[in-house]
Amino acid sequence: MTEENIKTYEYKAEMKQLLHLIVHSLYTHPEVFLRELISNSSDALNKVRYQQLTDDTLLDKDKELDIKITLDEKAKTFSIEDSGIGMSLDDLTEAIGTVARSGTLEFLQKIKEENKNSGDLIGQFGVGFYSVFMVTDEVTIETRHANKDSKGLRWVSSGEGNYTIEEIDKKTRGTKITFTLKENAVEFAEKFRVQEIIKKYSSFADFPILLGEEKVNTVEALWRKREKDVKDEERNEFYKFITKDFEDPMAHLHLSLEGTDVSFKALLFIPSKAPYDLMQNRLHKTVQLYSNKIMIMEDCKELLPEYLQFVRGVVDTSDIPLNVSRETVQASAVMAKMKDVLVKKVLQWLKEMSEQETDKYITFYKQFGPMFKTGLNSDFMNRDKLTELIRFETSTQEAGKLFSFKDYVSRMKENQKDIYYLSGDSREFAERNPNLEYFKKNDIEVIFLLEAVEIFVVPTIPAYDEKPLKAIDKGDIDLDIGNKEDKKEDDNLSKSLIDLFKTTLKEKVEDVKISKRLVDSAVTLVVKDGGMDHQMEKMMKMMGQNIPEAKRILEVNVDHPVVKNLSRRYLANATDGLLEKCIVQLYESARLIDGDLPSRIDYVKRMIDIMEEATK
Ligand code: ADP
Numbered sequence: 001m002t003e004e005n006i007k008t009y010e011y012k013a014e015m016k017q018l019l020h021l022i023v024h025s026l027y028t029h030p031e032v033f034l035r036e037l038i039s040n041s042s043d044a045l046n047k048v049r050y051q052q053l054t055d056d057t058l059l060d061k062d063k064e065l066d067i068k069i070t071l072d073e074k075a076k077t078f079s080i081e082d083s084g085i086g087m088s089l090d091d092l093t094e095a096i097g098t099v100a101r102s103g104t105l106e107f108l109q110k111i112k113e114e115n116k117n118s119g120d121l122i123g124q125f126g127v128g129f130y131s132v133f134m135v136t137d138e139v140t141i142e143t144r145h146a147n148k149d150s151k152g153l154r155w156v157s158s159g160e161g162n163y164t165i166e167e168i169d170k171k172t173r174g175t176k177i178t179f180t181l182k183e184n185a186v187e188f189a190e191k192f193r194v195q196e197i198i199k200k201y202s203s204f205a206d207f208p209i210l211l212g213e214e215k216v217n218t219v220e221a222l223w224r225k226r227e228k229d230v231k232d233e234e235r236n237e238f239y240k241f242i243t244k245d246f247e248d249p250m251a252h253l254h255l256s257l258e259g260t261d262v263s264f265k266a267l268l269f270i271p272s273k274a275p276y277d278l279m280q281n282r283l284h285k286t287v288q289l290y291s292n293k294i295m296i297m298e299d300c301k302e303l304l305p306e307y308l309q310f311v312r313g314v315v316d317t318s319d320i321p322l323n324v325s326r327e328t329v330q331a332s333a334v335m336a337k338m339k340d341v342l343v344k345k346v347l348q349w350l351k352e353m354s355e356q357e358t359d360k361y362i363t364f365y366k367q368f369g370p371m372f373k374t375g376l377n378s379d380f381m382n383r384d385k386l387t388e389l390i391r392f393e394t395s396t397q398e399a400g401k402l403f404s405f406k407d408y409v410s411r412m413k414e415n416q417k418d419i420y421y422l423s424g425d426s427r428e429f430a431e432r433n434p435n436l437e438y439f440k441k442n443d444i445e446v447i448f449l450l451e452a453v454e455i456f457v458v459p460t461i462p463a464y465d466e467k468p469l470k471a472i473d474k475g476d477i478d479l480d481i482g483n484k485e486d487k488k489e490d491d492n493l494s495k496s497l498i499d500l501f502k503t504t505l506k507e508k509v510e511d512v513k514i515s516k517r518l519v520d521s522a523v524t525l526v527v528k529d530g531g532m533d534h535q536m537e538k539m540m541k542m543m544g545q546n547i548p549e550a551k552r553i554l555e556v557n558v559d560h561p562v563v564k565n566l567s568r569r570y571l572a573n574a575t576d577g578l579l580e581k582c583i584v585q586l587y588e589s590a591r592l593i594d595g596d597l598p599s600r601i602d603y604v605k606r607m608i609d610i611m612e613e614a615t616k
Helices: 013-026 032-054 089-096 104-114 119-124 128-134 183-189 191-202 232-243 326-330 333-356 358-372 380-389 405-410 427-431 434-441 452-460 492-508 534-542 561-572 577-593 600-614
Strands: 007-010 067-072 077-082 136-144 152-157 162-168 174-181 209-211 251-258 263-270 287-291 294-297 312-317 419-423 447-449 467-471 511-514 523-526 553-556
Touching: 013 104, 013 128, 032 067, 032 077, 032 128, 032 174, 032 191, 032 294, 067 183, 067 191, 077 183, 089 136, 089 152, 089 162, 128 136, 174 183, 183 191, 191 209, 232 263, 232 312, 251 333, 263 333, 312 333, 333 358, 333 380, 380 405, 405 419, 419 434, 419 452, 419 534, 434 523, 447 452, 452 467, 452 534, 492 511, 492 553, 492 561, 492 577, 523 577, 553 577, 561 577, 577 600
Parallel strands: 067 209, 287 312, 419 447, 419 467, 511 553
Antiparallel strands: 007 162, 067 077, 077 174, 136 152, 136 174, 152 162, 251 263, 263 312, 287 294, 523 553
């Protein structure tokens, strides 16, 4: 520092502390220094690009807009040069030499300590440049502002107490940053390593990044173009590039939003197939978050709720700065706003698909339904929209075909007030369930809930289109829609037989009733009014939930031959021992169908006793 024109400037007191904080806390991966430097260069190029449009006197008016990175593995040096706007003496002392805003240090310290929501404030300071001190002990900036009468300047600092600035002879506009790498950061002088980082973070920077002679970033920022200017092929390539998927996506959504709260551009995709790790959210990648074309998060799970995390793609906003920690970004209010908007847009996207491209929507639903459906249980704000979007098999329609509530309602009987559903573990089980007999006979459609998430979630939807949802294995359902039939309710014989059922089964059942819903089967078990769905109860038990066994109502079909025979036998001899055996066997058969037989051994023994009696 002997030369006369070198001036030494003192860092403000907080600078040293701030540097310490940045290097040790805000950034967890030293490689991000490169992202920050490319981002700064990209900003500088953006500024000059704009000025070129408005100011003819600009230095090097027709100079190529690009970023050049030069590495020397032997000398362990790194340099990055751009032909951007450059910096004046004021810029160097203001922007680089001081912390952008007073209070930044305190603020960052607080964020670090409390790790809490920093709100919109994070946008108010710039500290990215200093991340370079994670990989070097001394930095040189050579820069010249794009104003014609500017001078070349050299800034040197070790990021501790002070920095120096001197005038130099620099012919061209722009900024060159050079440094020697620390021993533990020499990897950043290796071409492959640097290439890898650039590809990861800056593939879509809008300016060429040259590593030596080679252009490293090849993919354009498609999401910044207008949708109609992007070819399908290009878009698909982009999708495959960012997701490493081999197949083209099923659908895409191109968004450009200018809001008062938040503005962003996005290019989102639904893969054509659900990846194997989809339900294990920790592994599955979702959306990449960019700040002005520079990636800040490779997998930003905070942008979409869990049930929509099958969506892949890019979200790019200038409302989130590059230079704060991941935790801070995740907790910011900007993120929350973007998430709200994105959820609405994605649901709208799916709605349009479901209306305009029904087959495609069903393909989507078959792939991603298991994840998507869980939204009904977690996103109460959008419940109505989600209710429109779920699909089911139903009793009157072909197996494997899926329908909406809307479809169901359009096919409802004239005097039908409720929407009926039946839970089961397979279509076959549902179809052969005795509780369905009445509905089959009267051609009343019943929705089948065949998957765990439906069985849990659908019963919590009170109504669709003002029509209440009712499980058909509930005691209180309205069975007067179909053809009325005289079920001999006042038949005294039937009544005394029902009483015998009651005294025989005692505590095993809540009640015994003459059934109106059975056609072919002799008995069925139904849940008492307001009781929990039996299938749901079973699943909760399987999941280890400690819930008391709910007693159910046994309904008896008094027109069934077996029941008629029992009545006759009862009339002949009320204490006939076979009666009790048959009653218990009928009751346990209903439980066997539901898969919760109390004892197989007792059941079989009783059956053999009855057979013995019958073959006497
Ligand atoms: P931020 O980029 O968030 O403002 P930085 O600490 O990274 O924070 O940079 C501080 C400022 O230094 C920038 O806002 C910009 O004015 C200036 N600067 C940094 N790098 C360059 C560059 N390559 N060309 C021109 N100006 C730059």
